[in-house]
Amino acid sequence: MFELSDNAKKLQAQLHEFMDAHIYPNEHKHHEQVEHSENRWAPVPIVEELKVKAKAAGLWNLFLPDSEFGAGLTNYEYAHLCEVMGRSAMAPEVFNCSAPDTGNMETIARYGNKEQQDKWLKPLLEGEIRSCFSMTEPDVASSDATNIACEIRREGDEYVINGRKWWSSGAMTTTSKIAIVMGKTDPGAEKHKQQSMILVPLDTPGVKMIRPLTVFGYDHAPHGHAEIQYDNVRVPVSNILLGEGRGFEIAQGRLGPGRIHHCMRTIGVAERALELMCKRANAREAFGKPLSSFDSIRKDIARSRMEIEQARLMTLKAAHMMDTVGNKVARQEIAMIKVIAPSMALKVLDRAIQVHGGAGVSQDTFLAEAWAKVRTLRLADGPDEVHLDSVAKIELRQYR
Structure with missing residues (x-):
């Protein structure tokens, strides 16, 4: 392995x-x-x-x-x-x-399908355009994807989309040209067959960028997180992904790899924070001796190293299982690391900020903005509570 x-x-x-x-x-x-x-x-x-x-x-x-x-x-x-x-x-x-x-x-x-891939996947792969994922809604608890209420109604050869979304990351940048929108096509269908996903060009009439949202004051320009109103937006029927009622299925397939990618990047953030903490502790003096000689700081460094290694090993295990037995079988490992990695990185970042003093909360290091970004990951792609519940359910099932 x-x-x-x-x-x-x-x-x-x-x-x-x-x-x-x-x-x-x-x-x-x-x-x-x-x-x-x-x-x-x-x-x-x-x-x-x-x-x-x-x-x-x-x-x-x-x-x-x-x-x-x-x-x-x-x-x-x-x-x-x-x-x-x-x-x-x-x-x-x-x-x-x-x-x-x-x-x-x-x-x-x-x-x-091939037409959708030719039109949107190819320019994305070339880096010619960017995109956004428009799923979360302000008026419902979007951590439960079956709550998504944005209306996607078929009228002849078109779908008409009405609803309000937020945290549509990537929508603000001027090169963002396409959104994958999740909404409800059949309120009367069984619970997990009501939603669909559809491709919506962002220049379509009725797509209104209401505002950029900030994360602890950071707007993350030029990427950005948008609140968007979809007001009688019309797109061809051919823009639907996979077919009506397949949205929840697509979401599960999309979010598995996305979650573990977040965890992988987060370990890189924590590793860099620890590196900066050690350099700072060796370079600065307080009360006549290096910061690295203080027991509390040495223990923070030791704990950070151990926690990073633990999270990395769990992430690699989850990735290995995704490769060998598939995302569905690895769902408990994916859920566990999605909780563990951001929480670990936040602790390491917090310790690094403390060692840096005032510089740690300023724009002179990457630490403050990194903390704000990593904190969002305890909510993005499902909050901790949802993943903890999934882990517990899978665990309990073994002992029935």
């Missing part, structure tokens, strides 16, 4: 080299270009520049297991690469491996 293929090792080494040469040195430039842009939602020049370099280096679409579209890596192999990319907020997009595009591309690759 611990051995990587030669191809994965080569890609991992290339990724590290690319991160050292192009990502870390340009993080400050990325921040400056976003902050001083005339349009905060426009593509960031340094990211567009580095995309060309990444594609030329063969570090592109690494997330897709299908060799026809992606690098043909297993989930276990990709876990090691995703962790490296997760160390920087700007990195995943540079390699065309950022959410929600990864999940949307997998969805269209797995559930879309």
Whole structure:
């Protein structure tokens, strides 16, 4: 289980080299270009520049297991690469491996027909456009996907969509051209057959961007999280994914890989936070001695290392099971790591912030924004409580 293929090792080494040469040195430039842009939602020049370099280096679409579209890596192999990319907020997009595009591309690759793939998957794979996933609604508890109430009503050769969504991540950026919208096509059907997913071009009349949402004050430009009103939006019947009533099924297939990708990136965040904490503890002095000589800080460093290793091993186990026995059998492992990884990273980030003092909550390190982003992961793709309930149900079933 611990051995990587030669191809994965080569890609991992290339990724590290690319991160050292192009990502870390340009993080400050990325921040400056976003902050001083005339349009905060426009593509960031340094990211567009580095995309060309990444594609030329063969570090592109690494997330897709299908060799026809992606690098043909297993989930276990990709876990090691995703962790490296997760160390920087700007990195995943540079390699065309950022959410929600990864999940949307997998969805269209797995559930879309050839026409849908030609029209939307190909430009997404090329990095020419971006996308959003429009599922969560402000008026219902969206952690239970069967509550999704946005209306998708068929009228002749069209579907008419009415509803309000929020946390449609990626919708604000000017290159975001397509949304996968989940809504209700048949309120009278059985519980898990009422919803469907449909492709909605964001320039369709009736799609109204109400506002960008912030996360603890961060707007995450140029990516952004949008509140969207779908007001009598009409799209062709051919835009439905897989067929009416298949939305819940697609959601389960889409969110499994998406959840573990979040966990992989989160481990990269925690690893970088620990690295900064150790460097800071060695470099700074207080009360006449290095911070690293204080027992409380040494214990925080030790706990952080142990917790990262535990979470990494669980993530790799889940990825290995997804490869060998399938996502459905691995659902308990996926649920467990989805709870464990963000909580672990938040603790490590909090300790690193404490060691950095005032600098830790400023914009001078990546720590504060990373904490805000990771905190959302205890809610994204299902809150902790839903995953804990799933773990308990599977566990209890063994003893009936």
